[in-house]
Amino acid sequence: MSSRLINWFKFSSPATFYPLARKISVASAVIAVVLIAVGLYMSFFVAPTDYKQGEGYRIIFVHVPASWMSMFIYLVMAAWAAMGLVFNTRLSAMMAQALAPTGAMFAFISLWTGSFWGKPMWGTWWVWDARITSELILLFLYLGYMALRAAIDDPRRGDRASAILLLVGVVNIPIIYYSVQWWNTLHQGSTIKMNAETTMDETMLITMLIMTLGFWAYSIAVAMARVRTVILERERTASWVRELGLAGS
Amino acid sequence: MTPGSTSPSLQIDRLCCVRGDRTLFHDLSFAVSGGELLHLKGHNGSGKTTLLRALAGLLLPESGEIRWQGENIRALREEYARHLLYLGHHNGIKGDLTAVENLRIAAILDGYALDEETAWRILAEIGLRGHEDLPTKHLSQGQKRRVALARLLANRATVWVLDEPFTALDVAAVQLLQDVIHRHVADGGIAIVTTHQEVAMIGANTRTIELGRRDA
């Protein structure tokens, strides 16, 4: 009996999740729009000018949330991957798959805005700073994951292989980060901190938190929308997909 | 053979395998016990190879269980492998090693020692006299298959899972292989065999399952 239940669970969970994902996606999208609008308003009109970095510091309101999201999404993907490997559920692998492009995008935004912040502050577009270098490596890890997924035709093999890669990556991230930091201190890296927490004004902190929450909601909205597409792509022959009656929509 | 009085048994419970978009079989259930020969038939693409790979534990089924002595083979892993001999489409022999070396390495990895003398005797029995110490890449297709099949004579596994064992074999070898399989079954072992050509696998305790009949 119990194995029958598991059976049912495995087969129909993408089907039952499909409509649920839509609800989550729409709700998160609304929250994201509101939070990001508030966050942008605060970034430009409420938060005061920094006495050291002038108006240029406002970049951190997108840079820091994007960096946090890029790291956090990788961890979430790894957690889904582990679940998928242990319980052999397809949906968890699909969730990891759906999150990857968004995570990679945030890693890219983090690098881009970091570079735009560094140019006026340090005078160069690129500095081999420990954080920036680690973020670059994180982007490589995302790209590797997506490339591996794309290279494997059988989706189930793709699920399991990319899950292993994610877990290997997540074990390695602290080691990579530590080694990059070691390397950086030995080579007299830049001493300027990007988000010097000590000088952070309270409104700045609140603004950053609101932006971060907005990015969170955005990520959930996009990931849920993408997981719906992934489900359709992978389950296109399943009877429940045919019964959706997608014609016209 | 396993010690103790329980007869070996392999149970397949509501097995379902998917390849890409295609469901190869769905809710497939059957059981095989010691002294039985299971002959799997089916057209190309009906999922015979997939089923055998699942039975060997190489392939993770979409759902359902395969149980050896009542326990899921996924949980048993190495313990199940001890009782299993799988022969797939590939011969599983290294072209740079000789037949004797191939046979001995396979034996050691399977967990038992095979001395040089026995290896030579087995290879002679299977009709490779004079080719024993030649790198197997110099052998013909049929001879390579014989090297792979020599493992059947050396092995002590209970469950034989053989995927198309008769391909590339001549009439004499087919006869020999049939005898070996029937002897194994008569000794209380299990043999699960696929063929697509009509090789007479009939003997005592032979059961035939045809895959791909019902449309999944």
Add this chain to the structure above:
Amino acid sequence: MLEPLYWIIRRDLTIAMRRRADVFTTLIFFVIVVSLFPLGIGPEPETLRQIAPGIVWVGALLASMLALEQIFSADHRDGTLEQMLLTPQPVSVLVVGKILAHWLVSGVPLVIMAPVLGLQYNLSADVLLVLMASLLLGTPALSLIGAIGAALTLGLRSGGVLLALLVLPLYIPVLIFGAGAVEATASGLGGQAHLSMLAAILVASLVLAPLATAAALRVAED
């Protein structure tokens, strides 16, 4: 557990000895890549001495990665890999054996060759010694980590390039501590700390990487 390990190493070494030409390809690649840099940078001895640790290390890293692509593919093609997954031996032990054999054939020659290449870059004797030590600790770690990537990309169309994309980011710590050890010695700081970090990475990857590789091989043979 040690007996199958011994036999798998013996098996792979026997095969490698019977196709000796393959062994030299990796080594020649290493020599050529490292010799290319002075041609691109200029023969200034001081500049070369400064960048030597990085170049020799990156060269060794690329050579070891290229060699790794082959570690499982032959066994995958002829079906011996699936037989290995079906033996009563723990797959991770067999994987360790295969990696060790592979390292003996492709990694050790790099370690031996490195000081010769170091001479091209005017490195002093004690620096060369540390270079060898760092490679001796580092290349097996590279093989262990790279084997995960080789198993994940087994049988895929774009295997080689994909392997590089997956594995190179994971190689970064080994590169940092490996080249760092040599550089620290050259600048008189001493490379002890770096070498012990390398040893720690080697031990960690010896414990963890074979498990991941074994899991990846099971997936690849699915």
Add this chain to the structure above:
Amino acid sequence: MAEFFHMGGYGLYVWGSFGITALCMIAEPLLLRGRSQSIRKRIARMARVEQEVQQ
């Protein structure tokens, strides 16, 4: 207003950062929409073909 866009001399950097972020976060949902529509169309087409076959 001009002063606001000038950002105390940091205009290029601030707007370059916020701009690319906005671009990415608007482009991603749009691209996703395209992908979703193409698979929906394909499923609808498959369903039509199936119906025709049945008739």
